[in-house]
Amino acid sequence: AQKITQTQPGMFVQEKEAVTLDCTYDTSDQSYGLFWYKQPSSGEMIFLIYQGSYDEQNATEGRYSLNFQKARKSANLVISASQLGDSAMYFCAMREGRLSSGTASKLTFGTGTRLQVTL
Amino acid sequence: DAGVTQSPTHLIKTRGQHVTLRCSPISGHKSVSWYQQVLGQGPQFIFQYYEKEERGRGNFPDRFSARQFPNYSSELNVNALLLGDSALYLCASSLVLAGFGEQFFGPGTRLTVL
Numbered sequence: 001a002q003k004i005t006q007t008q009p010g011m012f013v014q015e016k017e018a019v020t021l022d023c024t025y026d027t028s029d030q031s032y033g034l035f036w037y038k039q040p041s042s043g044e045m046i047f048l049i050y051q052g053s054y055d056e057q058n059a060t061e062g063r064y065s066l067n068f069q070k071a072r073k074s075a076n077l078v079i080s081a082s083q084l085g086d087s088a089m090y091f092c093a094m095r096e097g098r099l100s101s102g103t104a105s106k107l108t109f110g111t112g113t114r115l116q117v118t119l
Numbered sequence: 120d121a122g123v124t125q126s127p128t129h130l131i132k133t134r135g136q137h138v139t140l141r142c143s144p145i146s147g148h149k150s151v152s153w154y155q156q157v158l159g160q161g162p163q164f165i166f167q168y169y170e171k172e173e174r175g176r177g178n179f180p181d182r183f184s185a186r187q188f189p190n191y192s193s194e195l196n197v198n199a200l201l202l203g204d205s206a207l208y209l210c211a212s213s214l215v216l217a218g219f220g221e222q223f224f225g226p227g228t229r230l231t232v233l
Contacts, residue, residue: 004161037224043207045162045224091161105152105213105222106175109161 003027004092004110012116013082020067021077021113023092029053032096034075035107036066039089048090051075082117089114121146123212123225131231132200140195140228144212150174151193152222153185154209162209168193197230205232 005024013019025034036048051059051066059066067076079086093107124143132138144151150169154162164177168187187193191212197204207229211222 043209043227043229045209045211047221047223050221093161105150105167106164106177107152107154107162107222108164111159111161 003108004094006092006110006113008113009111010114010116012118013079014118015084016081018078018080019082019115021079021090021092021115023075023077023110025073025075025092025094027073027094027096029096032094034066034068035093035095036064036075036077037091037093037109038086039091039112041088045091049077079115084117084119087115087117123210123223125208125210125225125228127228128226129229129231131233133233134200134202136200136232137196137198138200138230140197140208140210140230141192142195142210142212142225143192144210145223148212148214148223149191150213151187151191152211152213153193153195154211155179156207156209156227157203158206165195200232202232205230 003026008022032053034051038046038048049059049061049064049066051068058068063080065078067078089112091109091112093109095107126141152167153165155165156162165179166185167175171187182198185195207227209227210225213222
C-alpha cells in the first residue's frame with residue numbers, strides 16, 4: 001500500500017490566487033512527521049514546511065500552510081498568493097517512528113504534483 | 120555557508136560499469152542520506168550514515184554501497200550498472216540522526232546508463 005498518496009499529477013493556478021495540493025498518508029505509528037518539499041527543474045529539493053503528529057496547530061511558514069487533518073490522515077499544502085516562481089514539482093513526505101528513537105531519518109515521498117502558475 | 124554539494128553534476132555510463140557519486144554535507148552536519156529519484160517518481164531512500172556508521176538502508180540490492188569519511192563527506196557506489204539505475208541521485212545532510220532533523224538536499228547527480 002502507498003504510504004504517501006498525491007492524487008493530483010498536475011495543477012494550474014493563476015498568479016495571486018491560492019492553491020491546495022493534496023496529500024494523504026498511511027501509517028500505524030502514533031509519532032510521525034509530515035514534510036512538504038518543492039523541486040524546481042534544477043532538481044534540488046527545497047524544504048517548505050513540517051507538521052508533527054502531535055502538533056495541535058496547523059503549521060505555517062510565510063505563504064505556506066499545512067492543513068493537517070489527523071483523523072482523515074491528510075496533510076494538504078496551501079500556497080497563498082501564488083507567484084510565477086512557485087511553478088515546480090511539490091512532494092509530500094513522511095518520517096515514521098519516534099523522533100528521538102535514534103533510527104534512521106528515512107523520508108517516504110509521494111509521487112508529486114506539478115504546479116504551474118499562470119498569468 | 121555552503122549548502123550540500125554533490126559531484127559530478129551529470130554522468131553517463133554503460134551497462135555493467137561501476138560509478139561513484141560524492142556528497143559533501145553542510146558544515147557541522149554529521150548525517151548524510153542518499154536517495155534515488157527515477158523520472159516521474161518521488162525520491163526513494165537508499166542509505167543513511169551518521170558518524171561514519173550505516174544507520175539505515177532502503178530496499179536496494181547489494182550492488183549499492185556507501186561510506187562516510189571522517190570529515191562526514193560520503194560516497195555512493197553502484198556496481199554492475201543496469202539501465203534501471205538511470206536516475207537523479209540526491210544527497211541530504213542533517214545535523215542530527217533523530218529528532219526533527221530537517222534534511223537539506225543537494226542539487227543531485229543525474230546518472231544516465233546506456
